[in-house]
Amino acid sequence: MKGLLLNLILVLSITFSVNAQCDADALAPACNSKLGAFTFIKNYKLDPSKAVNNVLEFSYVFSKDTQYFVSVCDGKNDSPKMEITLMDSNKKVLATNLEKGTYYPGIAYKCSTTGIYYMVYNISEASEKCAVSALGFKK
Amino acid sequence: MKLIKLLKFLIAITAVSVFVSGCGSSEDEALEQAMGKDSTISKSEISSDLINEIIKSIPSPVEMSSLIREVEPKYNGQLLNPAANVGNYTTNFQKAVNLGIYGTDLGYINMYNEKQDAISYLNSMTKLAEDMKIGQFFDYNMIKRLASNSNNLDSLLYITTSNYDKMNSYLQEQNRGNLSLLMLTGGWIEALYIASSVAEKDNNPALYERVGEQKIVLDQLKILLDFYKTDPHVPELNLKLKDLSAIYDSIKITTEYHPPTIEIVNGVKMVSENNKTVIKVSKKEVDQIFNLVSTIRQDLIK
DSSP: OHHHHHHHHHHHHHHHHHHHTOOHHHHHHHHHGGGTTSEEEEEEEEOGGGOBTTEEEEEEEEOTTEEEEEEEEOSSOSSOSOEEEEEOTTOOEEEESEETTEEOSEEEEEEOSOEEEEEEEEOTTOSSOOEEEEEEEEO | OHHHHHHHHHHHHHHHHHHHHTSOOHHHHHHHHHHTOOTTSOHHHIIIIIHHHHHHHSOOHHHHHHHHHHHOOSOOGGGSOOGGGGGGOOSHHHHHHHHHHHHHHHHHHHHTTOHHHHHHHHHHHHHHHHHTTOGGGOOHHHHHHHHTOTTOHHHHHHHHHHHHHHHHHHHHHTTOHHHHHHHHHHHHHHHHHHHHHHHHHHOOHHHHHHHHTHHHHHHHHHHHHHHTTTSTTHHHHHHHHHHHHHHHTTOEEEEEOOOOEEEEETTEEEEEOOOEEEEEOOHHHHHHHHHHHHHHHHHHHO
């Protein structure tokens, strides 16, 4: 019984330790620099401890006649294996960064309908689960 | 055996917690409906996570300032809440709302690279943040340095957004989320005031549309304000926004849906939405919005 209890404590300690290691803030400046001609709006921390079934979801009101760029960075890979899915206010899938097995590091999205859009990140395939996403805009 | 009993006890407690937390309030249900969420999440999670999610979904006033800068190349400091007004704000309500208002003003100032005004507004914002005990998240020296350099707009936006996110999280943790929402609402009102003021003067169709589409953001804000209705100042503010909402009711937004176009350009996936959206907003409606938002703002900044 003592052994089982120790194992349980060990597993919990490792879980908490892994979660505490995700410092998405440190990844943000390099990720923001990838926005190029897009003006920075905000960062989304992709913290695996906050993921539900390896998925993290954020929303933002996109404006008509504005182009947005959603990028993802893990600090190690140029194109992290993280699928970004962009959905409209009815949760209809509009685009993903995954095309024929290739993960693109971001999606440039030209918006023609003002409304709430969802950015859904799937980290299940990623080698580095802790990452950051940057959102930028341009007219 | 003791461990098994302990596990059974933990399972029982968890089951009771899940059952109790499943009985959500009407505010939670409204929030869930607004964000299309599953209703099986616990009450505490719904409250903090969903509120944070809606707060984060509200567009940055910088987008509005950027459009204004495009339409009106001349800086107009007269549009802003004077930085010297900072001494008038004594209650937490006034401080939070005006911290948001000054934040939008600073965004507008930075778009025009008006360094001297940027420092004045930074000083006022620092005072309000310190009074509200959130000054530790306001990196004055860094923001001042970046605001003094015209090539650092993105870094400046990153620092100010990051500071705001930290303030927001801290206020939520301290059960002072109402102040966070008041900052957000103040910032939005100021952005709408500046935009409708410039739109009214310049008769610019893009700004008319941008003012009209705030209908969507206003709906989000009203949901958030309803959630904090126990704050003594919130119902009055919410009532004013509901008056604004009555004007917005006549603005119709229609969309004709078409499939998007996808192409890969220089290693970047480009997706173009091909929907046709019409925002029907007249000069009369923009004038009405400007007049009402001016009155609401005047009450807040005096």
